[in-house]
Amino acid sequence: MEIIIKGGYVFDPINGVKGEKLDIGVKDGKIVDPSKLDERNAKVIDARGKTVMPGGVDIHSHIAGPKVNVGRLLRPEDHYISFIKAITGVKRSGTGKTTPTVASIGYRYARMGWTTVIEPATPPLKTRHTHEELNDIPILDKACFPLVDSNWFILDYISKGEIEKCAAFVAWLLDAIKGYALKLVDPGVAELWSQGKGYGLDLDDEIPSFGITPREIITGLCKVNRMLKLPHSIHVHCNRLGIPGNYSTTLETMRALEGMGDGITIHITHAQFNSYKGDNWPALRSGAPEIADYVNAHEHVSIDMGQVIFGGATTMTADAPFEFALFHMTPIRKWAGSEVEVESASGIVPFKYKKKSIVNAVQWCIGLELALLIKDPWRVIPTTDHPNGGPFTRYPRLISWLMSKKAREEVLEKINKTARRRSVLPDIDREYSLYEIAISTRAAPAKLLGLEDRKGQLGEGADADIAIYDLDPTKDLNDPDRIVKAFKYAYCTIKNGETVVMNGKIAKTSYGRTFYVKSSVLDEELMKGVVSEVKQKFKEWYTVQFSNYIIDESEIRHPEPLVMGG
């Protein structure tokens, strides 16, 4: 199938295209030179007066896995009103707002023009479930990050100082469960939670059962990450998340990884939840300026926002002690929690962010301050940490806040007055240009994920993932509502060379690939030794068999391994 997109304003930051009028050709799922295509055979999409961008890339969104499913079970009230109707042969049905059902996740992302989404936290033992759900998410390309921070094998190797063996284990683990990068959630806390402790574990507090600190886990896994040449840096949810005064812990975490090598060595995820100043909740203030200053001065850090959107949310994280504490703070009296043997833990609490609440209003300000004070859009990604800060369907609103001071002021007028006084947000005049939006929602996440040669760009040979928005960059950008409307319903989304969305409506259900990493950097002797060690300990530590733990390639609908090294 051949497609020619004619006359749109193209934004392609990786190739340096800043809103020039260009034609784009698509053939066999790849982008090609339009002049080589025959217009008579090709489907021509008229994009005059419209914006053409690469398909969106979401670096952090909890879309699949056991905890997402428990969230759905915990919140039947989330599913009463929202309802997507099935159309036979075109799309499947679905419900849910903050915890949407599997199929509707794919449709809603595609409708906004997003085509690649990452599930950022899956316990390795339960990754089979995650892949089953990922397989069933239509349209999107996806990948999942296994949780490694409290894995006994890794803690054991780090406490013994055997970084090479740890690297061999991680390489085996990523291949065995088809993971993409390393996710650290409040490093070490899940290990303590299995003993009923762990709330507020700081960077230099010792984890008694292994005699190491979270700092050692982070630096150790960063070394492992560099050693295996993984495409993405370590993906860290910092210690003491959601506790006032935690910005210092975040700064310490970033400082701990200075001088670990070239490029980005750490990705701080949902940084908003980690940028709190003040001694207690009523005295909460923004630590965003400090974090932003540090990020501006250092090249090795990237962050994503974790912006709070007012309205309903379902907080779900592997940071179980925090969720337990949050449960006691919220008026909604229900929660779910679990512990995964040897590996991880998780907790879920429904939550509602209110404009008049001082804490929620400060949180809202912090996220935007981070995005606006950090100068380099290549290192700050707009996310809502779906569904923790709000559902991903609110991205258009988030983009309008970034692009328009007027839109921010409209909300600032309605929020808690004390929070507004404490924030520096009213004094920030910066507005993202459409080009910067294209960087931060497309090119930058693709680059951070190491997928920039095929995602987040429109150069020849890249995957044909394209979003066309009904937005004229020469005249529509002054109206925030126009921006919201354009991003909410993409005029057209092309995924892998197929038109999946037309005029804001799903036109076709296709299924995307699942990326995972095969690292063959280390020598085989070492790998064999470590795997036989793991096999022995497996019998002691796990209730499952070693052979049942490994996920075969045939269990994934469209597997796409990225081979690293060797």
Add this chain to the structure above:
Amino acid sequence: MTVTLIPKEPFKVLIDAKCITPDEFAGKSLEEINSLEVYEGSLVRKLGDLFVIKGDPEDNVDETRIVIEGDVWKVCRIGEKMSGGSILIKGSAGHYLGRWMQGGRIEVRGNVRSWLGAEMQDGTIEVFGNAGSFVGGRLRGKVGKKGMKKGYIIIHGSAGARVGHGMVKGTIIIDGNSGPFPGSEMMGGKILIRGDCEGKAGANMIGGSVIICGRLPSVLPGFYIDDIAPKAKVKKEKIEGPFYVFVGDALASRICGGRLYIHKASNPHLKVYEELLEEV
């Protein structure tokens, strides 16, 4: 004035017919009413495909009267969000009858299934047969003040489990017996059960009162005896007692705002509580 609906043939699967309300019918011609969308299972059908529709529709919601001649045992969500007018069902009705109802009146000559008047805001529902579970109940998963807000439900037969689950205000009267857990998680309002109750009355209640004239097998341990009242009052009707008055549920709230009125004569096995009362 009156719009009459007659089922063409017995229903085989559940029908989702939230359009059968005075609000939808008002101001529409018969043809427009015939072409309203309903779901038969997963298929989209027109209301006219399932029912013969007669009568002359009215512009005013409050004067619109819908009469369903026959059994609509499988038709769900009738009268959803209705704000006025009246519905008369001369047979049995399905789930979610009068859910989120804001006013008006529903009368059912037969039985109804579960979730009758769920989360209703106002209005009156009268059922001459029996009702299923969750009469006037709050929907699954919701917490806080989301239950029945106001209004009046009277059931001349018996009701199933969890009558008035999470209700905030309003009145539910059941002339027959009730299943277990009447008034569970209740926050206010009144429930009167003239017959027997299967037990566990008022579990997790934090307000309101449940009056049981028949037999209750036992009182939950979260309740304390408070008093013996000679009479109980529901909607200006005085019910002769005497009643044991329990307060609770201590498990849900320390304030113990809920009240259980248990008829003394029907429950001789609860006499042990009288000793505790004398000690105080």
